[in-house]
Amino acid sequence: MSEETPRTISLAVIPGDGIGPEVTAEAVKVLLAVTGGSPVRFELTEYPLGAEHWLETGETLPEHTLQALKEHDAILFGAVGAAPGDTLVPSGLIERELLLKLRFSLDHYVNLRPSRLYPGVHSPLAAPGNVDFIVVREGTEGPYAGNGGVLREGTPQEIATEVSLNTAYGVERVVRDAFQRAAARPRRHLTLVHKHNVLVNAGRLWKRTVEKVAHEFPEVTHDYLHVDAATIFMVSDPSRFDVIVTDNLFGDIITDLAAAITGGIGLAASGNINMDRTFPSMFEPVHGSAPDIAGQQKADPTAAILSAALLLQHLGFDDEAAKVERAVEKDLSGRDGTRRTTAEVGDAIAA
Amino acid sequence: MSEETPRTISLAVIPGDGIGPEVTAEAVKVLLAVTGGSPVRFELTEYPLGAEHWLETGETLPEHTLQALKEHDAILFGAVGAAPGDTLVPSGLIERELLLKLRFSLDHYVNLRPSRLYPGVHSPLAAPGNVDFIVVREGTEGPYAGNGGVLREGTPQEIATEVSLNTAYGVERVVRDAFQRAAARPRRHLTLVHKHNVLVNAGRLWKRTVEKVAHEFPEVTHDYLHVDAATIFMVSDPSRFDVIVTDNLFGDIITDLAAAITGGIGLAASGNINMDRTFPSMFEPVHGSAPDIAGQQKADPTAAILSAALLLQHLGFDDEAAKVERAVEKDLSGRDGTRRTTAEVGDAIAA
Ligand SMILES: CC(C)[C@H](C(=O)O)[C@@H](O)C(=O)O
Ligand SMILES: CC(C)[C@H](C(=O)O)[C@@H](O)C(=O)O
Numbered sequence: 125m126s127e128e129t130p131r132t133i134s135l136a137v138i139p140g141d142g143i144g145p146e147v148t149a150e151a152v153k154v155l156l157a158v159t160g161g162s163p164v165r166f167e168l169t170e171y172p173l174g175a176e177h178w179l180e181t182g183e184t185l186p187e188h189t190l191q192a193l194k195e196h197d198a199i200l201f202g203a204v205g206a207a208p209g210d211t212l213v214p215s216g217l218i219e220r221e222l223l224l225k226l227r228f229s230l231d232h233y234v235n236l237r238p239s240r241l242y243p244g245v246h247s248p249l250a251a252p253g254n255v256d257f258i259v260v261r262e263g264t265e266g267p268y269a270g271n272g273g274v275l276r277e278g279t280p281q282e283i284a285t286e287v288s289l290n291t292a293y294g295v296e297r298v299v300r301d302a303f304q305r306a307a308a309r310p311r312r313h314l315t316l317v318h319k320h321n322v323l324v325n326a327g328r329l330w331k332r333t334v335e336k337v338a339h340e341f342p343e344v345t346h347d348y349l350h351v352d353a354a355t356i357f358m359v360s361d362p363s364r365f366d367v368i369v370t371d372n373l374f375g376d377i378i379t380d381l382a383a384a385i386t387g388g389i390g391l392a393a394s395g396n397i398n399m400d401r402t403f404p405s406m407f408e409p410v411h412g413s414a415p416d417i418a419g420q421q422k423a424d425p426t427a428a429i430l431s432a433a434l435l436l437q438h439l440g441f442d443d444e445a446a447k448v449e450r451a452v453e454k455d456l457s458g459r460d461g462t463r464r465t466t467a468e469v470g471d472a473i474a475a
Numbered sequence: 476m477s478e479e480t481p482r483t484i485s486l487a488v489i490p491g492d493g494i495g496p497e498v499t500a501e502a503v504k505v506l507l508a509v510t511g512g513s514p515v516r517f518e519l520t521e522y523p524l525g526a527e528h529w530l531e532t533g534e535t536l537p538e539h540t541l542q543a544l545k546e547h548d549a550i551l552f553g554a555v556g557a558a559p560g561d562t563l564v565p566s567g568l569i570e571r572e573l574l575l576k577l578r579f580s581l582d583h584y585v586n587l588r589p590s591r592l593y594p595g596v597h598s599p600l601a602a603p604g605n606v607d608f609i610v611v612r613e614g615t616e617g618p619y620a621g622n623g624g625v626l627r628e629g630t631p632q633e634i635a636t637e638v639s640l641n642t643a644y645g646v647e648r649v650v651r652d653a654f655q656r657a658a659a660r661p662r663r664h665l666t667l668v669h670k671h672n673v674l675v676n677a678g679r680l681w682k683r684t685v686e687k688v689a690h691e692f693p694e695v696t697h698d699y700l701h702v703d704a705a706t707i708f709m710v711s712d713p714s715r716f717d718v719i720v721t722d723n724l725f726g727d728i729i730t731d732l733a734a735a736i737t738g739g740i741g742l743a744a745s746g747n748i749n750m751d752r753t754f755p756s757m758f759e760p761v762h763g764s765a766p767d768i769a770g771q772q773k774a775d776p777t778a779a780i781l782s783a784a785l786l787l788q789h790l791g792f793d794d795e796a797a798k799v800e801r802a803v804e805k806d807l808s809g810r811d812g813t814r815r816t817t818a819e820v821g822d823a824i825a826a
Contacts, residue, residue: 216672224673248710250601272639272676278683282643284676288623292633319724321567322575325623325635332629352731359599359710359735373670377728380703384710 130163133439136196136404140174141218142413143423143466144202150425150470151200151432154451157474158436158444169196175206175218175413184221190229194403198435199226201396201408202428207415220270227263230403232396233294234301235263235375236434237410239362239382239392244457249359249385257365258309259382260302261375263396265294266326268372290326290371295333301399302369303341313366314346317354317374330371354378358385383410390423391456393430397438405438407431421465426452429473448473481514484790487547487755492525492569493764494774494817495553501776501821502551502783505802508825509787509795520547526557526569526764535572541580545754549786550577552747552759553779558766571621578614581754583747584645585652586614586726587785588761590713590733590743595808600710600736608716609660610733611653612726614747616645617677619723641677641722646684652750653720654692664717665697668705668725681722705729709736734761741774742807744781748789756789758782772816777803780824799824 137152139145155166171189178184193199204222206213227235241247241255271287299316306314316334320327331348338346349357351374357364358381370378383392392410409427417423430452436445451473464472488503490496506517522540529535544550555573557564578586592598592606622638650667657665667685671678682699689697700708702725708715709732721729734743743761760778768774781803787796802824815823 216675219672248600248602250599268673274676274679280643282680284641284680286639286674286677288637290635292631319727321570322619323637324567325625326637328625329633329635352728355706355728355732356735356740359732360739376670377703377706381706381710381732384707388711389707
């Protein structure tokens with residue numbers, strides 16, 4: 125971006141439930157701070173969606189809201205979901221009817237989840253080594269397609285099915301994206317994670333697609349790991365990973381594990397990205413709404429702030445994104461165990 | 476078992492490929508040693524099955540062999556699978572057509588995988604705490620049912636599906652088994668691991684079944700974790716687990732992770748158990764055939780030996796099982812990094 129071009133970014137903000145609003149406020153603070161004095165201007169529109177909103181209105185994601193969201197340049201998402209004990213909100217409803225519906229409706233086929241162990245951050249691993257990889261999780265199909273059904277529910281003859289849908293179209297575009305990201309990284313290595321010895325139909329498609337797309341990227345080396353073996357390496361030798369590409373469900377599982385070994389989900393950022401830019405991409409911390417600590421300024425806003433950095437990167441503001449990352453890095457390396465409020469952490473990073 | 480009753484156990488032994496024969500030999504050695512001088516006699520029949528056997532004969536598990544296996548009291552299984560570079564053996568064929576076929580044909584609905592961090596064993600976790608839990612993995616349905624298909628294979632219009640089958644019958648029997656095991660342990664706690672917010676059909680069945688069976692076990696407490704969250708706790712607080720019950724695929728993933736945090740798959744034992752005893756149960760180390768170190772006496776036979784202890788327990792020889800466990804414990808606590816051959820480790824434990 126030239127320093128001279130004035131540009132207005134229309135940003136939808138969905139703070140959500142629990143700690144969502146608190147951490148999102150800090151991410152917005154940092155976005156405004158890093159672009160302050162530059163020709164970039166953020167125009168914010170807040171959308172009150174989530175479990176609270178559902179309780180008040182019965183709406184999860186109305187069609188007109190979805191259409192309105194499509195008009196923005198990007199979406200900043202906090203966290204959604206009711207407290208586990210909240211019996212008024214059907215379990216998983218908001219996650220499915222809001223979060224997953226956004227990912228699917230806005231064709232967020234790249235669910236990007238970087239995992240880096242920042243200097244000074246405590247890992248539960250005794251000898252983590254230099255952990256710095258990204259997971260490119262497929263975001264629009266697989267077991268998340270929401271297929272399956274139930275026969276004879278509640279009887280001893282009940283049968284329940286889940287259907288994983290995998291298409292050449294869906295797999296190829298995310299595999300190509302992962303190769304592109306691998307080609308742009310120093311180590312240029314890609315690992316496919318699947319379970320092709322058991323899930324043979326989907327597995328063959330994923331393997332064949334990686335072999336095929338690999339020809340377009342002769343500079344990128346690649347290997348394969350079963351998902352079970354991948355979890356072993358995640359704790360025994362996580363520095364072996366550079367770029368991982370995997371399906372929606374395996375990606376869900378291994379990115380939580382990846383977050384855990386790099387300091388916890390309080391630090392894990394993610395982007396739900398539509399690389400074709402037919403619809404806005406959405407950036408959110410990997411963590412949930414953590415209702416138990418909501419409203420107490422106890423939540424760590426770092427994951428939300430790093431998600432804002434991914435947003436900046438996606439919009440082409442690489443310098444600003446790097447600035448935010450450096451500020452986070454500095455803040456993390458200086459942490460000495462003193463308790464700070466959510467806003468204090470945000471202020472420190474913004475400063 | 477009374478000390479006086481002479482009893483002959485008819486044991487099928489499937490050494491398999493790679494390091495399978497080496498580690499199985501040590502497990503047999505320990506079985507014979509611990510029952511030597513007692514009225515228990517093992518009658519061994521070896522079955523040459525696996526990738527090598529397939530290359531020689533084209534057979535994976537012929538019908539007459541399956542029928543013969545059904546006549547034994549139990550099966551000791553080594554490991555199967557060709558080397559990754561071996562292009563003659565179709566990838567995953569032996570795993571599916573032999574190992575999984577045995578689990579399904581012999582109705583091994585309880586895939587029991589204990590995870591214990593033995594004193595003196597190195598964990599990759601900095602502060603693992605007191606790790607001692609068991610995973611009861613469903614073994615006969617779920618995504619392993621081998622359902623699904625492919626349309627337009629190899630074209631840009633390909634679609635590949637995987638179907639997870641879950642029945643009230645299948646879920647209830649394994650959940651009840653897990654509660655029974657929890658009731659017999661000091662902490663009496665059961666954790667259901669699933670992903671019911673996304674896999675709603677199967678998830679509802681699993682949750683409802685746990686709630687229902689819980690009434691039969693008022694002394695057992697229980698909770699629920701999404702599989703992604705479970706991987707976080709596995710590295711951040713594994714001592715929270717006592718008994719985990721989960722589906723076939725989630726169980727595959729989290730038991731490899733559980734093995735990794737308790738010293739690696741070189742130590743992880745498992746039982747594929749048919750609690751109704753309609754068919755023989757089968758005991759096998761969690762690890763694979765490790766072709767790269769095969770035939771070099773480098774493999775650790777501990778997982779195979781602990782699997783033999785599970786076999787003894789299943790057959791009612793609790794004292795003998797405990798003896799083997801104690802011998803393993805002693806051997807592990809005395810390990811000082813000196814390299815020993817597979818047979819030397821087996822000898823030490825047998826002694
Ligand atoms: C809330 C849930 C539906 C979601 C998922 O499974 O994708 C979450 O775990 C995540 O990883 O973003
Ligand atoms: C070899 C493979 C089919 C098997 C499984 O997935 O069950 C293995 O990983 C295991 O855990 O026993």
